[in-house]
Amino acid sequence: MHHDDRLAGLRQRLRGLAYGGDYNPEQWPADVWREDIRLMREAGVNLVTVGVFSWGLLEPRPGVFDFGWLDEVMDLLAEAEIGVDLATPTAAPPSWLAHEHPETLPVDGEGRQIAFGARVHYCASSPVFRYHAARITERLAERYAGHPALAMWHIGNEYVGFGCHCPASVAHFRRWLADRHGTVEALNDAWGTAFWGQRYDSFDHIGTPAPRSRLISGPNPGQLLDFQRFSHAASLECFAAERDIVRRHTPHVPVTTNFMGSFKHLDYWRWAAEEDVVSLDIYPRPWDPEGQLLSACNFDLMRSLRGGKPWLMLESATGNNLTGGRNSARPPGQLRARSLQAVARGSDSVMFFQWRASRAGAERFHSAMVPHGGTRTRTWREVTALGRDVRRLGDLTGGACDPAEVAVVWDWDSWWALEAPDLPSGDVDFKARILDHYRPLWHANIPVDFAHPHADLSAYRLVVVPNLFLVDDAGAANLTAYVRDGGHLLMSYFSGIVDEHDRVRPGGYPGAFRDLLGIMVEEFNPLQPDVTLSVNHAGHTGTATDWQDIILLDGAEPLATYADGEYAGQPAATRHRFGAGTATYLGTSPDRETMRRLVLDCAGLAGAAPVLATPDGxxxxxxxxxxxxxxxxxxxxxxxxxxxxxxxxxxxxxxxxxxxxxxxxxxxxxxxxxxxxxxxx
CATH class of the missing domain: 2.60.40.1180 (Golgi alpha-mannosidase II)
Known part of the structure; x- marks a missing residue:
């Protein structure tokens, strides 16, 4: 069955947008459950996530299962016509597994074993963990395959791609490398092991990367990058194994897992292709003046992961979300705007962690739909009012957002390489640079998609490429062809520098994009923290910090120039006609106003139109x-x-x-x- 057919069944069942959140009835006595159901109906809840951390209750001893409490909860929810997003509980292995099989616990780079006592305490490569995870998933799927409450499967929870260094992971890493590279000679070439005499004679000689504290000098960049890819792949294998089990029992039920938005360690382009619908957990701080910007960026990313199709916001916070420090309350009314922002940008749901605030545990002060103060609170009044709003917007279910005319290129491989050690600057923050480029477009209400470097870009008037340090030949050719065929492109510094193995491209910087941009970067000049330069652009004088490319023009024209410093008068930004299109290059980090002018200048030149001019905010x-x-x-x-x-x-x-x-x-x-x-x- 195709994923569109599975989702059609879910939409028909919910009869509108999903509204609800994580429900953890195992934290409460059974007499509270019926009160929960009554309040859910009052609030307009039609979908809840159940069972995320319940492995130890469902299988209290190895091979001994107790589904009685979950049977009762599922029956109560079915009777109330509330659907269940039923989780496989494998994000929280039980204590007996950790104690009887300590080899399932992950090991960090320093050789320290991660202890039981929180969650996600498992090695994704452990065959023992995988066996037990498959067994509980099989039993769960067998039992609830035909249950009337079952609406969706939720595999695991917030996979993290932990880079484990235990013996099972080392062996798995070696097998993965052999599959990826084919021969050890090809691996030596990819990693450049001729440097410092690191050549390997056998895959059996290769371990996981040692931390800097255990090395005389810097680690091998190719090994670091491949280990990040491997760690991501090991987690994806765990997800796929559980997905295949539940899909075998319920081929008509959609499957998802909850992403964490702009999360570094997992390549969500690859994960999204393995599930029926993209789901997001998001927790911008209520007091963050740019929380709505961060949310919008993540919402656009989730929508883009499956080519513009609707997605699900599975977790958000009604108020405090314990991000550290002083966790201020959410201002009255903000919950509505932040929640419906997700719907505006493609979500088919508004859901929260969690339904009822916990009395115990690490997140006992995390906000909830039913706070500790119960139904007498402002939070409850806002939750029930929001439920009415969500019902009023039910016709939007399954509907697409209007097409965007701007794409921002986002690539996890490049992110991993960009933030590795031993680069000209250790302060190039990928997410911060994405936001620098996204911010002016969001404030101008210009719709944005995110795109992989290999994606079809022909529908976009403008493609923005923030700091694409790593790019393979196919990605470079795709971006080049986009401009040659008439597209407008904005690219920022330190792009096109290395290939897919993290090897520097020969011939000078910016490597893959010299001809496209009509420039040569003679040197990188990362600026010291106390250095600020003046930049002139179209009659406006701004500032530049952090980075300076020493640019030689090779067909391009200067668009902005430095007004002071050792390179006064030299280009800070350039523009180049290439084929039928235009490529603009930004060789520094300007202040926000200058960045706004540069980005909107490119958008205007490309003809990308805003939805509507509105007051700031x-x-x-x-x-x-x-x-x-x-x-x-x-x-x-x-x-x-x-x-x-x-x-x-x-x-x-x-x-x-x-x-x-x-x-x-x-x-x-x-x-x-x-x-x-x-x-x-």
């Missing part, structure tokens, strides 16, 4: 003929709707009978409007 997005307007500020905002050219729009979230909205729309602090356009059904 008000987000505009379109999905399935609906215009979302979200005020992320603590002040009232007024939006001029006339440029949107809407025909008698109505606000679907209006408390009274929706009436046409015309002229200027006033949004209260953290207010949201969802306008159905005249041509929408």
């Amino acid at each position: 008000v987000e505009a997005a379109r999905r399935s003929g609906h215009l979302f307007l979200l005020n992320h500020t603590a002040r009232e905002a007024t939006i001029d709707l006339s440029p949107a050219a809407l025909s008698h729009p109505v606000d679907l979230l209006a408390d009274d009978t929706p009436a046409p909205v015309t002229g200027r729309l006033r949004l209260p602090p953290y207010g949201v409007a969802v306008l159905r356009e005249g041509n929408a059904s």
Whole structure:
């Protein structure tokens, strides 16, 4: 059965957007469960995630299973017509497994074994762990395959791609390397082991990378990169094994696992291809002034992982989310704007961790839909009100966001290589650089997709390439062809430098993109932390920090120049006509205003249009003929709707009978409007 057919069944069952969260009834006596069900119905909950950390209860002793409590919970939820996203509980192996088989516990690079007492305490390469994980998954799938509450499978929980160094991982790494490289001679070439005489005579001589503290000098970059790839692949194998078990028992039920957004250690392009629907856990800090920017970026990434198809927000926070330090409360009303922002950017759900706040455990002060204070709290009032909003937007289920005209290139292989040791600068932060390029587009309400370097880019007016340090020949050729065929490209420094094995491309920088950009970077000049340079761009004087490329023009023209320093008058940014298109290059890190001007200059040149001009802090997005307007500020905002050219729009979230909205729309602090356009059904 195709994944689209599985998801169609889920949508038909839920009859709208999913609303709910993680439900952990095992933390509470059975007499609380019926109260939970009553409150869920009051709040409009139609989907809950169950069983994530319940392995020790479902299998209290090896091979001894107790499903009685879960049977009762599943039956109660089915009776209430609440669907269950049923988890395989393998993210929390039971204590008996750790104590009877300590070899299943992971080992860090220093040789220290990770102890039982938290979660994810398993080695993904351990055959013993995999055997027991498959057994509990098999029993779970057998028992609940035909249960009326089962709506979706949730495999594991927040896979982390831990780089384990135990003997089982070393052996697995060697097998993986043999599969990847074929021969040890090919591995020696890929890793450049002629340097420092590191040549290997056999795969059996290769171990996992030692930490810097155990080496005289720096580690081998090729080995580090391949170990990151291997660690990612080992976790994906665990996911796929459990997925295949549940799919064999329930081929009609969709399968997912929860991603952690812009998470470094797993290549979500590869993971998304292995599941039916992408799911996200996201916890921006409520007091972070750019929390909504971070959320939007992650939402766009999740939507992009499966080519623009709807995704699921499986976890978020109603309030505090224990990110460290002082965890301030969420401002009144912000929950609505942050939650519906996900729907605006393609989510078919609004869900939280968790349903009822825990009394014990590490996250006992994490917020919940039902706080410790119960139904007398502001949080509960906002949760029930949000449930009504979600029901009003049910027709959006399965609907796509309007096509984006801008793509931002995102590649995990390059991220891993970019943040490895022994580079010209150890301070190039991939996520920060992504946000630097994304921020001006988000503030201008210009829709953005993310794209892999190999993706078909022909539909985009502008492609933005932040610091693509590593790129293989196919990716380089794809980006080059995009511009040659008439596309507009913006690329930032330290791009195209190494190939897929982390080997420096010969012939000078920027390696794969010299001809495309019409430049040669003579030297990298990472700036010291106390150095700030002035940059002139189109009559505006800004600043540059962190990095400076010494650029020689080879067909390109200067777009911005340094106004001071040892390289005053030399290019800080360039533009080059290439084929039928245009390539702009940014050789430094400018201040936010200068970056905004440069990015929007490229967007304007490419003809990428905003959804709607709005006051600062008000987000505009379109999905399935609906215009979302979200005020992320603590002040009232007024939006001029006339440029949107809407025909008698109505606000679907209006408390009274929706009436046409015309002229200027006033949004209260953290207010949201969802306008159905005249041509929408």
